[in-house]
Amino acid sequence: MPNIRILRDVAVRKGVKAHEVARRAYLACARNQALEPAVRYQAQLQLNNFGRYTRPTVVRNRCTVSGKGRGVIGEFGLSRYQFRLAALAGQLPGVQKASW
Known part of the structure; x- marks a missing residue:
C-alpha cells in the first residue's frame, strides 16, 4: 500500500506535466520587456492563479x-x-x- 507521500508526489508530477506549457507561455509573457506593462501584468496574474501542485519547484x-x-x-x-x-x-x- 503506497503511503500518502508517494501519492502526493504522483499527483504533483501529473499536475506539473499537465500545466507545463501554459505556465511557460505565461512566464515568457510576464518576463518579456518588449510587451506592454498591462499585458505583462495580466500574464503574472494568470501565473498566480495556477494551483500549488503545478509549480515545478514543488517536485522532489x-x-x-x-x-x-x-x-x-x-x-x-x-x-x-x-x-x-x-x-x-x-x-x-x-x-x-x-x-x-
Missing part, C-alpha cells in the same frame, strides 16, 4: 518504496536503505555486492 525526488525525501539515489528512485535491501536481495539489475 522521493523513494518509490518508502516515500522518503532524503538520501534518494536518482537512477533507481530508491532511498539509500531501500537500495541496499534491494541490492542485497539481487533485485537490481547490474548491481551486486562488492567482493574486496
Whole structure:
C-alpha cells in the first residue's frame, strides 16, 4: 500500500506535466520587456492563479518504496536503505555486492 507521500508526489508530477506549457507561455509573457506593462501584468496574474501542485519547484525526488525525501539515489528512485535491501536481495539489475 503506497503511503500518502508517494501519492502526493504522483499527483504533483501529473499536475506539473499537465500545466507545463501554459505556465511557460505565461512566464515568457510576464518576463518579456518588449510587451506592454498591462499585458505583462495580466500574464503574472494568470501565473498566480495556477494551483500549488503545478509549480515545478514543488517536485522532489522521493523513494518509490518508502516515500522518503532524503538520501534518494536518482537512477533507481530508491532511498539509500531501500537500495541496499534491494541490492542485497539481487533485485537490481547490474548491481551486486562488492567482493574486496
